[in-house]
Structure formats: structure tokens, C-alpha cells
Amino acid sequence: MKNKPIIIGIESSCDDTGVSIIQDRNVLSNIIIHQEIHKKYGGVVxxxxxxxxxxxxxxxxxxxxxxxxxxxxxxxxxxFTLGPGLIGSLLVGASFAKSFSMGLGIPLLAVNHIQAHILSHFIENSNLNNSYPEFPFLGLVISGGHTQIIKVNDVFQMEILGSTLDDSVGESLDKIARILGFYYPGGPMIEFFSKNGNDKKFIFSKPVVNGLDFSFSGFKSDVSQFIKKKLKKNTLFIKQNLSDICASVQKITAEILLEKVQKAILETGIYKIALAGGVSANYEIRRKFISFAKKNTKCEIFIPKKIYTTDNGAMIAITGLFKYKRNLFDSIHTVPYSKFKKF
Incomplete structure (x- = not known):
């Protein structure tokens, strides 16, 4: 096994086709092809x-x-991404990876999508502070499909401390965005219009959930019912208050996430936090966590550069690299799975 192996990573868990090649921890290429067609359907088909x-x-x-x-x-x-994700999409990536492996006579490495999001922090210069988190640390995975707090003891020793009981944070933001008249994906649109808004203009309720689990369904319903009531009185309510609504939604969302992470810090005594997943690109969430770290000097925050927040092949390649170095190879008969499995 050579010192600086070259790994190709294939990501196809949802609607982005991601392929990346890395040598050791350095990204040589990172291709992402977005599927724009889903916008007209309001979600991924x-x-x-x-x-x-x-x-x-x-x-x-x-x-x-x-x-x-x-x-x-x-x-x-x-x-390649084995799961979780859309089973049809996963099968395409898995089939290509298996054919590629057989054609070149090289090992096959099946990767857990959530694990890969967390391990993207170990790509060279992938973080805003250009450093790697030391073990153990807490991973906050926030995306369109997942919201989880994970204790990361080692590369392949991860423990889920809390998960969403219903909607993920990204799914919740997309549903709120649809109510506001935005096209899919709506989360970035809420972020865009929030920048000139007053985040204290409207107060929305925070779900009360025991432990480190999340719930965003009630929050989404509260926003929806509030807007519907206002529209009955004033059909121009959204148009006249769009920026303030978006800013208020962003504020509560970020606070829900931060409060749970603060609780996880108290329970575990771990002060290193790594954000991961598409929603970690959100400006307000980043700002809240960075501000928290500045006020709490024991705390260290790791935030990925935006190219590594959304689904991408580089995170699959880096996870594959760690498996490769430990000789954790997979069979050609490995079958993709759609729902989350234990690490």
C-alpha cells in the first residue's frame, strides 16, 4: 500500500451527482452536477x-x-455511498462503483453518508480555520434529510446522542419556504431574504423535547398557522413582512440547534463541535455557533467551507481513504440501504 493512495468517491444519495478524487487528504478534483428539474415539482422526485x-x-x-x-x-x-438515501439513486452510484472496481481490479469501499458528512472535516483545508477536530468531538449533522448530534470517539466509532423525532431541520425550512411562496430548495431563499429583516419582529414557539432529540414539526406548524391567520386579515402580509418573517424563522431555528448542542456539551464534557451537512452553510446558524464559541473560550467550533457542506464526492472519498488505510474493504455483493443504520 503506497503512502499517498488515490481514492475516487462517488456520491448519489439524493439529487446531486458528486464525484471527487483525492490523494491522501488533498482534493484533486470535486465535480458536482445539480439536478435543477426538481424545482418545478417542489421537491426531489x-x-x-x-x-x-x-x-x-x-x-x-x-x-x-x-x-x-x-x-x-x-x-x-x-x-461510494451505500446509504442512507433514495434507494434508486443509491443503486445507480453503487452499480457504477462496482463496475469501476471490477474493471480496474481495485478495492471497493462502501460509505455511510452521515459518517462521511462528519469526516469531511478531515479533508485538507476543508474547515474555515484550516484545522482538524481532535477526538472526541461532537458532530452536529444538519441537512434536508437528517438532524443528529453524534459523539465522535474515532473515525469509525460514532454514537448518536440525539436525532429528530419528525422533520429534519432542512425539511422544515423547505416546507416553511413553500408557504412563503419560494421554490425548492427553499432554505437558501429564507436565508437570502432574512439578511435585511428584523429577527425579533415575530416570535415563534420552540418545541419542548426531552434529552438531546429534536422536533421541528411543531415549529413548522406554528409558523404556518401564524401566516395563515395573518393572511386572512391582510392578503399582502407575506409581501409586506417577508424579510422579517425569514429573519425570525432563521433566529429560532439557530437557537433550537444551539441550545441542544449546549445541552450535549454539559452532558458529555466535550467542547469541540463540528457542524456538517447542507444546512451548516446557513449564515445565521454559523453566526450563532461562532458567537457562542467566542463567549465560551473552552469551546472550539469547526465549520466546513460551503463546498463541503452539501452532498459531495470528496466526503465519500475521504471516508473511503480511512477505510482503505485500515484494509476495511467491501464485497461486490454489498447492498445499498435507504434508511439510517447504526454506525
């Missing part, structure tokens, strides 16, 4: 997503190899 992965995958792999300035035979192993 699973059958369309898998069809487009099938169309986009070959080009993404070819581009990744081209921009990495390597030849296919130089690749030491292929890693």
Missing part, C-alpha cells in the same frame, strides 16, 4: 433523480479524472 444520476454519472467521473490530471489506472480504490 425519486424516479427522476435516479434517471438523471444514470445520465450524469459517466460525465462526472470523466470530468473528475480529467481535472485531477491522472489516469484511471492510477486510482487505488473506489468509494
Amino acid at each position: 425519486p424516479e427522476l433523480a435516479s434517471r438523471l444520476h444514470d445520465i450524469n454519472m459517466t460525465k462526472a467521473v470523466q470530468d473528475a479524472i480529467f481535472y485531477a490530471k491522472i489516469k484511471p489506472h492510477q486510482i487505488d480504490a473506489v468509494s
Whole structure:
């Protein structure tokens, strides 16, 4: 096994086709092909997503190899997302990875999508502070499909401390955005319009949930009912108050996440926090956590650069690299799974 292995990572858990090539921890190429068609349907259509992965995958792999300035035979192993995610999309990525592995005669590395989001922090220069979190640390995974607090003891020793009981934070924001008239994905639109808003203008309730679990369904319903009542009195309410609504939604969302993490810190005594997942790109959430760390000098926050927050092949490749170095190879018969499994 050479000192600086080259790994290709294939990500196809949802609607983004991501392919990346890394050498050791350095990203040589990182290709992401977005599927814009889902905007007109207000959310990801699973059958369309898998069809487009099938169309986009070959080009993404070819581009990744081209921009990495390597030849296919130089690749030491292929890693791919095994789950969780949309089963049709996962099958496309898995099938391509298996064929790639057999064609080149190289090892196959199956990767857990959530684990990969957390381990993206170990890509060279992937964090805003350009450093790696030391074990143990707390991972906050926030995305369109997941909201979890995870205790990370080692690369492959992770323990879920809390999860959402219903909607994920990203799903909740997208549903609120739909009420406001935004197209999918709506979370970034809420963030955009919040920048000029008064985040104290409207007060929304925070769900009361025991332990370290989350609930966003009640919060989403509270916002929805509030807006519906206001619209009955004034049909222009959203238009006249859009920025303030968005800012108020952002404020409560960030506070819910931070308060749970603060509780996790008290329970575990761990002061290193790593944000991960698409929603970790949100400006207000980042601002809240950075502000908390400045006020609490024992606390250290790790925030990924935005390119590594959304689904991408680099996070799959880095996780594959860790498996490769530990000889944790997978069988060609490994089957993708849609629902979350234990680490």
C-alpha cells in the first residue's frame, strides 16, 4: 500500500451527482452536477433523480479524472455511498462503483453518508480555520434529510446522542419556504431574504423535547398557522413582512440547534463541535455557533467551507481513504440501504 493512495468517491444519495478524487487528504478534483428539474415539482422526485444520476454519472467521473490530471489506472480504490438515501439513486452510484472496481481490479469501499458528512472535516483545508477536530468531538449533522448530534470517539466509532423525532431541520425550512411562496430548495431563499429583516419582529414557539432529540414539526406548524391567520386579515402580509418573517424563522431555528448542542456539551464534557451537512452553510446558524464559541473560550467550533457542506464526492472519498488505510474493504455483493443504520 503506497503512502499517498488515490481514492475516487462517488456520491448519489439524493439529487446531486458528486464525484471527487483525492490523494491522501488533498482534493484533486470535486465535480458536482445539480439536478435543477426538481424545482418545478417542489421537491426531489425519486424516479427522476435516479434517471438523471444514470445520465450524469459517466460525465462526472470523466470530468473528475480529467481535472485531477491522472489516469484511471492510477486510482487505488473506489468509494461510494451505500446509504442512507433514495434507494434508486443509491443503486445507480453503487452499480457504477462496482463496475469501476471490477474493471480496474481495485478495492471497493462502501460509505455511510452521515459518517462521511462528519469526516469531511478531515479533508485538507476543508474547515474555515484550516484545522482538524481532535477526538472526541461532537458532530452536529444538519441537512434536508437528517438532524443528529453524534459523539465522535474515532473515525469509525460514532454514537448518536440525539436525532429528530419528525422533520429534519432542512425539511422544515423547505416546507416553511413553500408557504412563503419560494421554490425548492427553499432554505437558501429564507436565508437570502432574512439578511435585511428584523429577527425579533415575530416570535415563534420552540418545541419542548426531552434529552438531546429534536422536533421541528411543531415549529413548522406554528409558523404556518401564524401566516395563515395573518393572511386572512391582510392578503399582502407575506409581501409586506417577508424579510422579517425569514429573519425570525432563521433566529429560532439557530437557537433550537444551539441550545441542544449546549445541552450535549454539559452532558458529555466535550467542547469541540463540528457542524456538517447542507444546512451548516446557513449564515445565521454559523453566526450563532461562532458567537457562542467566542463567549465560551473552552469551546472550539469547526465549520466546513460551503463546498463541503452539501452532498459531495470528496466526503465519500475521504471516508473511503480511512477505510482503505485500515484494509476495511467491501464485497461486490454489498447492498445499498435507504434508511439510517447504526454506525
